[in-house]
Amino acid sequence: DAGVIQSPRHEVTEMGQEVTLRCKPISGHNSLFWYRQTMMRGLELLIYFNNNVPIDDSGMPEDRFSAKMPNASFSTLKIQPSEPRDSAVYFCASSFGSPLHFGNGTRLTVT
């Protein structure tokens, strides 16, 4: 079991650029979650999917953020345009029921 795989591990980009974060969940898991972690706000749930369908996106900060899950083995979180306040560690997690299994995150820096 390779665990949840996220790419890239680090991303540095300039304000205004588009950023795409990628996640491969654990095979067989039917739920996928995107979290964001900052010192100020801790771990925030952005959106989650069940069986590839978005269930709750109330945590997505604004329209600049979008997430897709085209199939059971892949999801993306896109920020367009990116802003310095989007700098954070973004985690993807997957599960089949409970508990959550997290990837090691993507550290995003927007300058």
Added chain:
Amino acid sequence: LAKTTQPISMDSYEGQEVNITCSHNNIATNDYITWYQQFPSQGPRFIIQGYKTKVTNEVASLFIPADRKSSTLSLPRVSLSDTAVYYCLVGGAGRRALTFGSGTRLQVQP
């Protein structure tokens, strides 16, 4: 949302037992209690989950009193590698079960 309250930080020494208590006064009937551990530069990792009384696995024990308004994570004989942030989550399904609080930062000293 089921609000949880944990100590912000705790200090311990190697070899000691550490107990971290989480308060969740408004826990619902079908809510479970789940604990995660997070090391720097890693995602949270599941430790243990329980509904009532006591649960034990190879890593920790979870004690839940009859009223279920609190729970205690017990780490036996901690080592330096147990230095991490520990989160208590309460919920049955949906966003309630997926909300992380501020966690408890455990520092283990030699």
